[in-house]
Amino acid sequence: MIFKDIDLFDIYKESKQTLLDKNIIFIDLSNISQSGHKLNIDNRLIECIRLSSDLIISLDEWINIINKLQISFDNENWIEISNKNFIFNNDKLEINLNEKYQIKFIKLNIKDENYINKIKIEILNRKFPGLMVASRSDGFGARFMPILNAMYLSSKLGYKFGIVWPKSSYDQTSLKKLDNNELAGLYGGNEEFIFDKEFLNLYSYLGKISPANIHAENHDIQDYLKRPHQENFGYHISYDISKLKGLDKYYLKEYPKLWKSIKFAKPVNDIIDNVSQKVQKYFPNKFIAIHIRAGDGVYDYIRSGLDAFYRKMMPNEIAMALIDENLKINNDIVLFGDDFTQLRELKKFYKNKIYLIEDFIDDTIIDIKRVIFDIVFMSKAKEIYSGGSSFAKTASYIGLGKIPEYYFTHFSIDEMIIIVKKYFNYNLNLHQYQKSYSLLFLHNLCLMQHVSRDELISILNQGINYDRNNCAFLVHMFNHYIYLKKYDExxxxxxxxxxxxxxxxxxxxxxxxxxxxxxxxxxxxxxxxxxxxxxxxxxxxxxxxxxxxxxxxxxxxxxxxxxxxxxxxxxxxxxxxxxxxxxxxxxxxxxxxxxxxxxxxxxxxxxxxxxxxxxxxxxxxxxxxxxxxxxxxxxxxxxxxxxxx
Structure with a gap:
C-alpha cells in the first residue's frame, strides 16, 4: 500500500460484525460516523481492508484460508474481490480498494472456522483526498520546484504533500569536464542527506511511488477535487503550475515561508547558516545575481536541439550586457553558472569588478553541497537575472517569492540581436561550443525577425566552424536551401x-x-x-x-x-x-x-x-x-x- 499508517484511520472499530454460517464474517459499515475527508465525508469509499494473524505467515496461506471476499453497497448486489488484489506486506494481508467502490457491507468467507477469532481486521480510510507528490528525478532545481508547488497546492486543497527523491545516476554520469573546461554537472544527492529523518517519515514515499516528470499544467485548480484522480493515490505535481486557472495571482509570495517550513538535515542547515553569515558580511546592501545557464544545452548531445533551448540557456553575450548594465549603476554582481571556466574568464575580463560564487565557497563544499550552497546564496540576491532555468527559479521562489528577471523579457529580440553581434568577438578565451551556441542562438533570433535567408545561412556557416557535429545547423540550413529552391544543396x-x-x-x-x-x-x-x-x-x-x-x-x-x-x-x-x-x-x-x-x-x-x-x-x-x-x-x-x- 502506498499510504502510510499516519495517513489512514480505522473505521472497523465502529462497525457491526455478525458471524454467518460459522465461517462468514459479515461487516456492517452503514452507521459509521461521518469523519472522512471532504471527498469521502460519509466514509463509503474504502482505501484498504487489512488482515493480520500470528498464525498466517505468507500470501499463499492467506489465499488458501480466504474463500471469498465480497463488498456491497445495498446488501443485495455483491462484488467479489479477486485474490489477485491480495498483497502480503509487513506480515499483513492488504486488499487495496483505492476508494474505487462505495461500500456499506463486507463479507469475508473463511475456509477454516478455527481462524475466525484469530484474524485481526482493519478497514482503513484516508484522512485526506489524496497525495500531491513531487517526484521528479533530474536536477536539484527541477526537483525542488514541484516540491514547493505540491506544498502550496496541498495546503490550499486539503491534500497531503509528499515527495519522491530518488538517487540519480547524474551524480556520476553528467558532464563535468570537456577539453579544458570545468563544468558543474548535475547532482541530486540522497534524500537522507538533504531532509531531516522526521520530515522523511512524514512525507517521503520513495519506493512506494515511481518518479514522474510531469509537464506544465494548465487546467482549472478545482479539477484536483474531481474524481477519478490522476493516480490511485492522487497526483504527481508539475514543476510549473503558473498556468493553472483559478490560481492566486501572487501564489509565489508564499514560497519563502514554505521553504522555511521544510526540515532539512544537519549538513544542509549548516550550509544555510554559512550562506547567511557570508552574505551579511560581504553584501550588507545586497547584490545582483546573474545565472548563466550553459551545461548540457551547450556542451552535451542535446546542443543539437533545433531551438537551441531558447529561453533556458543564457548566451555569454547576454550575460556581458547584463554585467555592463549593472556595473553602470554600481551594483555588486555575483555570477552563478555551470561552466566554471567561462565564469572565471568573465571575472578576468572585468578585472575583478565582479564576484563569482566560488569566491565564497570552502574547499569542502562540492557536488550536492555546492548545488545547495549556490541556490541558497542566489536566493539572497535583491534581483536574479536568468533564463528559464529551474535552478534560478527555485532560488528566486524561496528568496524573493517571484519569478526571476528573465533576460528574454528584459531585452527585446532586436536588442538581443544587437547584443550578440556586439559582444561576440570580445577577447574571451571561451570554449568553441560556447561560441557555436551563441551563433545558433543569434540565428534563431534573426529567423524570428525574418532576416534574409542568405544572412541566416552565413550565420550557420560561421557556427559550423566552431562545432561541426551540431545537427541543428544542418537542419536549419536544409530548410533555408529548400526555401531558396536550391534543391541540390x-x-x-x-x-x-x-x-x-x-x-x-x-x-x-x-x-x-x-x-x-x-x-x-x-x-x-x-x-x-x-x-x-x-x-x-x-x-x-x-x-x-x-x-x-x-x-x-x-x-x-x-x-x-x-x-x-x-x-x-x-x-x-x-x-x-x-x-x-x-x-x-x-x-x-x-x-x-x-x-x-x-x-x-x-x-x-x-x-x-x-x-x-x-x-x-x-x-x-x-x-x-x-x-x-x-x-x-x-x-x-x-x-x-x-x-x-
Missing part, C-alpha cells in the same frame, strides 16, 4: 547530417516533434522527395515508415529511394515484402528488419534476385554511405546469402 546538406554522431538522437526528436518544432523540416522532406534527390528520398522513406504513414505514401518515398539506387524491377519484390511486413506488424523499420532477414533465408526466389543484383548494390553502397538503414541491411542480407551458397 539541400540534398547534399542532408548527406552531411546523416554522418553526424548525434543524428540518431536528433532523429528521435524529429519523429516526436514532427508536428511542432520540426514541422517545417518534415514537410520539406516529404514535399521534395524525388528520384534525383537520393538523400531527401531516403529521409522521406525513413520518416514515413517510423510515423506509420499509409502504404501508398511509404511506397512512393521508398520507390524514389530505390529507383535512385538503380535497382531493377525484380528487386521490387524486396520492397513489396518490406512494405507488407510494415502493414502487418505496424511497427517501425528497425523492428521489422529481423523479420525480413529471417524470410530472405528461406525464399529462393528473393535469394536469386538479390544475387543477381549483388554487384550493382555493392557499387551503390560504396557511393551512398549516408543511406545506411536499407543499404546496410541489404548488404548484410547479401553477405548472409553468400555464406549459404
Amino acid at each position: 539541400a540534398n547534399n546538406t542532408l548527406g552531411l547530417l546523416f554522418d553526424l554522431k548525434d543524428f540518431d538522437w536528433m532523429y528521435k526528436y524529429i519523429i516526436r516533434y514532427k508536428d511542432s518544432i520540426y514541422k517545417v523540416f518534415v514537410n520539406n522532406i516529404i514535399g521534395y522527395s524525388q528520384e534525383k534527390y537520393l538523400n531527401i528520398s531516403y529521409m522521406a522513406s525513413k520518416i514515413s515508415i517510423d510515423t506509420k504513414l499509409t502504404r501508398s505514401r511509404i511506397l512512393k518515398y521508398l520507390s524514389n529511394y530505390l529507383l535512385g539506387l538503380n535497382i531493377d524491377d525484380k528487386a521490387k519484390n524486396l520492397l513489396n515484402h518490406y512494405i507488407n511486413i510494415t502493414n502487418k506488424l505496424n511497427v517501425s523499420v528497425n523492428e521489422i528488419n529481423s523479420q525480413i532477414e529471417t524470410n530472405i533465408k528461406n525464399n529462393e526466389n528473393l535469394k536469386s534476385i538479390l544475387q543477381n543484383e549483388q554487384i550493382a548494390l555493392k557499387n551503390q553502397i560504396d557511393t551512398n554511405k549516408s543511406n545506411e538503414v536499407l543499404i546496410q541491411k541489404l548488404k548484410l542480407e547479401i553477405d548472409i546469402l553468400n555464406k549459404q551458397t
Whole structure:
C-alpha cells in the first residue's frame, strides 16, 4: 500500500460484525460516523481492508484460508474481490480498494472456522483526498520546484504533500569536464542527506511511488477535487503550475515561508547558516545575481536541439550586457553558472569588478553541497537575472517569492540581436561550443525577425566552424536551401547530417516533434522527395515508415529511394515484402528488419534476385554511405546469402 499508517484511520472499530454460517464474517459499515475527508465525508469509499494473524505467515496461506471476499453497497448486489488484489506486506494481508467502490457491507468467507477469532481486521480510510507528490528525478532545481508547488497546492486543497527523491545516476554520469573546461554537472544527492529523518517519515514515499516528470499544467485548480484522480493515490505535481486557472495571482509570495517550513538535515542547515553569515558580511546592501545557464544545452548531445533551448540557456553575450548594465549603476554582481571556466574568464575580463560564487565557497563544499550552497546564496540576491532555468527559479521562489528577471523579457529580440553581434568577438578565451551556441542562438533570433535567408545561412556557416557535429545547423540550413529552391544543396546538406554522431538522437526528436518544432523540416522532406534527390528520398522513406504513414505514401518515398539506387524491377519484390511486413506488424523499420532477414533465408526466389543484383548494390553502397538503414541491411542480407551458397 502506498499510504502510510499516519495517513489512514480505522473505521472497523465502529462497525457491526455478525458471524454467518460459522465461517462468514459479515461487516456492517452503514452507521459509521461521518469523519472522512471532504471527498469521502460519509466514509463509503474504502482505501484498504487489512488482515493480520500470528498464525498466517505468507500470501499463499492467506489465499488458501480466504474463500471469498465480497463488498456491497445495498446488501443485495455483491462484488467479489479477486485474490489477485491480495498483497502480503509487513506480515499483513492488504486488499487495496483505492476508494474505487462505495461500500456499506463486507463479507469475508473463511475456509477454516478455527481462524475466525484469530484474524485481526482493519478497514482503513484516508484522512485526506489524496497525495500531491513531487517526484521528479533530474536536477536539484527541477526537483525542488514541484516540491514547493505540491506544498502550496496541498495546503490550499486539503491534500497531503509528499515527495519522491530518488538517487540519480547524474551524480556520476553528467558532464563535468570537456577539453579544458570545468563544468558543474548535475547532482541530486540522497534524500537522507538533504531532509531531516522526521520530515522523511512524514512525507517521503520513495519506493512506494515511481518518479514522474510531469509537464506544465494548465487546467482549472478545482479539477484536483474531481474524481477519478490522476493516480490511485492522487497526483504527481508539475514543476510549473503558473498556468493553472483559478490560481492566486501572487501564489509565489508564499514560497519563502514554505521553504522555511521544510526540515532539512544537519549538513544542509549548516550550509544555510554559512550562506547567511557570508552574505551579511560581504553584501550588507545586497547584490545582483546573474545565472548563466550553459551545461548540457551547450556542451552535451542535446546542443543539437533545433531551438537551441531558447529561453533556458543564457548566451555569454547576454550575460556581458547584463554585467555592463549593472556595473553602470554600481551594483555588486555575483555570477552563478555551470561552466566554471567561462565564469572565471568573465571575472578576468572585468578585472575583478565582479564576484563569482566560488569566491565564497570552502574547499569542502562540492557536488550536492555546492548545488545547495549556490541556490541558497542566489536566493539572497535583491534581483536574479536568468533564463528559464529551474535552478534560478527555485532560488528566486524561496528568496524573493517571484519569478526571476528573465533576460528574454528584459531585452527585446532586436536588442538581443544587437547584443550578440556586439559582444561576440570580445577577447574571451571561451570554449568553441560556447561560441557555436551563441551563433545558433543569434540565428534563431534573426529567423524570428525574418532576416534574409542568405544572412541566416552565413550565420550557420560561421557556427559550423566552431562545432561541426551540431545537427541543428544542418537542419536549419536544409530548410533555408529548400526555401531558396536550391534543391541540390539541400540534398547534399542532408548527406552531411546523416554522418553526424548525434543524428540518431536528433532523429528521435524529429519523429516526436514532427508536428511542432520540426514541422517545417518534415514537410520539406516529404514535399521534395524525388528520384534525383537520393538523400531527401531516403529521409522521406525513413520518416514515413517510423510515423506509420499509409502504404501508398511509404511506397512512393521508398520507390524514389530505390529507383535512385538503380535497382531493377525484380528487386521490387524486396520492397513489396518490406512494405507488407510494415502493414502487418505496424511497427517501425528497425523492428521489422529481423523479420525480413529471417524470410530472405528461406525464399529462393528473393535469394536469386538479390544475387543477381549483388554487384550493382555493392557499387551503390560504396557511393551512398549516408543511406545506411536499407543499404546496410541489404548488404548484410547479401553477405548472409553468400555464406549459404
